[in-house]
Amino acid sequence: MDSTHPYAKELEIACLTVQRATLLTKKVLEAVDKGTLDKSDSSPVTVADFAAQALIIGAIHRAFPEDDIVGEEDSKALRANETLLERTWELVSSTHLDNESEALLYSPKTKEEMLELIDLGAHGTCNRENRSWVLDPVDGTATFINGQQYAVCLALVEKGIQKLGVLGGPNLNLETGRLHEDIVDQEGYGYQVFAVAGHGAFMRKMGTGALLPAHRIDSKPQITExxxxxxxxxxxxxxxxxxxxxxxxxxxxxxxxxxxxxxxxxxxxxxxxxxxxxxxxxxxxxxxxxxxxxxxxxxxxxxxxxxxxxxxxxxxxxxxxxxxxxxxxxxxxxxxxxxxxxxxxxxxxxx
Missing domain, CATH: 3.40.190.80 (D-Maltodextrin-Binding Protein; domain 2)
Structure with missing residues (x-):
C-alpha cells in the first residue's frame, strides 16, 4: 500500500509487533503439542495472553510513549504465581523477529518491567481526548488451546475514531476460500489482515522476520437481495x-x-x-x-x-x-x- 499516508510509521510498528506476538503464540502451541505445557489447565492460554500483551505494549509504548494503551490483561495473576511468571518471562525474553526488523521494536529488560508494561494496558481507556492503542493478545482463548483459530489484535483509536487495525490469524488457512476452526495452517504463520482509515484493507502472509508483501482486498459486492x-x-x-x-x-x-x-x-x-x-x-x-x-x-x-x-x-x-x-x-x-x-x-x- 501507499506508504505516504499519515499513519505509515504506526502501521509498520503495528504489523511488526503483531507478527512478533504471533511467533510467541505459536511457541506456546508447540510446547503444548510436545507435552511441555499441560493442555488440561489454563496455563498455556495464560502465559500466551500475558507474554503477547507484554511484547505488544513494549513495542507500542517505546515507539509512541504519549499514547494510551487499552489491553485485556493485568499482572495480578503473574505476581501471585511464580511458575506462571517464569514461563511468561521466558517467552517474552526469547521471542524475536529473525532480521533487522526486530530493532524497530522493543522488549522489556526485566520481569518487573514486563509486569509494568502489562499493567499499562489494564489501566488504559478510550475517550474523545486521547489517542489509544487497543489490543487483544489472544482473541479466542478457548479455541487457541485446541490448536484452532484465534487472532492477535491491535488497533489505533484517535479521539474515538478508528485509524488503523491489524488482525493476525496465526492459524488461518485460506485454501478452501472459507475460514474453519479446524482447517489450520500447519506449516506457516497464517495471515495478517489490516486497514488504515480511508486507504482500504490489505492482507499478507506472516513470517518470522521482515514484513512480506501485502495486497489489497477487493471491496465486498453490494448485494440487495x-x-x-x-x-x-x-x-x-x-x-x-x-x-x-x-x-x-x-x-x-x-x-x-x-x-x-x-x-x-x-x-x-x-x-x-x-x-x-x-x-x-x-x-x-x-x-x-x-x-x-x-x-x-x-x-x-x-x-x-x-x-x-x-x-x-x-x-x-x-x-x-x-x-x-x-x-x-x-x-x-x-x-x-x-x-x-x-x-x-x-x-x-x-x-
Missing part, C-alpha cells in the same frame, strides 16, 4: 442469541444456517474480509450486555474499508470513545451498505 446474505456466526457463543439470529434470517428470507462458525469475534471480521462471508449480526441474550473494545476495534474498521456498515441493532454508528467497552452499542450489525438498512428494519420487526 436477502438470498445473497452469507452470515458468519458462532453457535457456542454464550452472549449471543442464536435463536434470534435464526429468526431474523427466516424473516428476511436469508440462507440459514450460517456458512461459517467462528468463536473469536475478531475472526468474524476476517471472515467477511477474506473468508467468503458478508454479514455478521449479534443480538445479545442479555439486555445489559456490552462488547469489550478489544473484541471489535480494528476489525470494524477493516469491514468498513471494504464497503460494510457497522452499527448497533438500531442502526446507530458505533462510538469508540466511551471507555473499555462499546458502552452505547447494544448488539451489532455488520453488512454491505446496500443491504444494511434491510437488516436494521428486520431486527426492529422481530424484536
Amino acid at each position: 436477502p438470498k445473497d446474505i452469507d452470515f458468519v456466526d458462532c453457535v457456542a457463543a454464550t452472549s449471543s442469541n442464536i435463536v434470534a439470529h435464526e429468526r431474523l434470517a427466516s424473516h428476511l428470507g436469508a440462507p440459514w444456517p450460517h456458512t461459517t462458525d467462528l468463536w473469536a469475534a475478531q475472526l468474524r471480521y476476517v471472515a467477511i474480509a477474506v473468508g467468503g462471508c458478508n454479514t455478521f449480526i449479534k443480538i445479545p441474550r442479555n439486555a445489559s450486555y456490552r462488547s469489550k473494545m478489544w473484541d471489535h476495534a480494528g476489525g470494524m474498521l477493516i469491514a468498513q474499508e471494504l464497503g460494510c456498515v457497522v452499527s448497533d441493532l438500531a442502526g446507530n454508528p458505533v462510538d469508540c470513545s466511551l471507555g473499555r467497552t462499546l458502552a452505547d452499542c447494544y448488539g451489532m450489525i455488520v453488512a454491505p451498505a446496500s443491504i444494511h438498512g434491510r437488516l436494521v428494519e428486520a431486527v426492529k420487526q422481530i424484536m
Whole structure:
C-alpha cells in the first residue's frame, strides 16, 4: 500500500509487533503439542495472553510513549504465581523477529518491567481526548488451546475514531476460500489482515522476520437481495442469541444456517474480509450486555474499508470513545451498505 499516508510509521510498528506476538503464540502451541505445557489447565492460554500483551505494549509504548494503551490483561495473576511468571518471562525474553526488523521494536529488560508494561494496558481507556492503542493478545482463548483459530489484535483509536487495525490469524488457512476452526495452517504463520482509515484493507502472509508483501482486498459486492446474505456466526457463543439470529434470517428470507462458525469475534471480521462471508449480526441474550473494545476495534474498521456498515441493532454508528467497552452499542450489525438498512428494519420487526 501507499506508504505516504499519515499513519505509515504506526502501521509498520503495528504489523511488526503483531507478527512478533504471533511467533510467541505459536511457541506456546508447540510446547503444548510436545507435552511441555499441560493442555488440561489454563496455563498455556495464560502465559500466551500475558507474554503477547507484554511484547505488544513494549513495542507500542517505546515507539509512541504519549499514547494510551487499552489491553485485556493485568499482572495480578503473574505476581501471585511464580511458575506462571517464569514461563511468561521466558517467552517474552526469547521471542524475536529473525532480521533487522526486530530493532524497530522493543522488549522489556526485566520481569518487573514486563509486569509494568502489562499493567499499562489494564489501566488504559478510550475517550474523545486521547489517542489509544487497543489490543487483544489472544482473541479466542478457548479455541487457541485446541490448536484452532484465534487472532492477535491491535488497533489505533484517535479521539474515538478508528485509524488503523491489524488482525493476525496465526492459524488461518485460506485454501478452501472459507475460514474453519479446524482447517489450520500447519506449516506457516497464517495471515495478517489490516486497514488504515480511508486507504482500504490489505492482507499478507506472516513470517518470522521482515514484513512480506501485502495486497489489497477487493471491496465486498453490494448485494440487495436477502438470498445473497452469507452470515458468519458462532453457535457456542454464550452472549449471543442464536435463536434470534435464526429468526431474523427466516424473516428476511436469508440462507440459514450460517456458512461459517467462528468463536473469536475478531475472526468474524476476517471472515467477511477474506473468508467468503458478508454479514455478521449479534443480538445479545442479555439486555445489559456490552462488547469489550478489544473484541471489535480494528476489525470494524477493516469491514468498513471494504464497503460494510457497522452499527448497533438500531442502526446507530458505533462510538469508540466511551471507555473499555462499546458502552452505547447494544448488539451489532455488520453488512454491505446496500443491504444494511434491510437488516436494521428486520431486527426492529422481530424484536
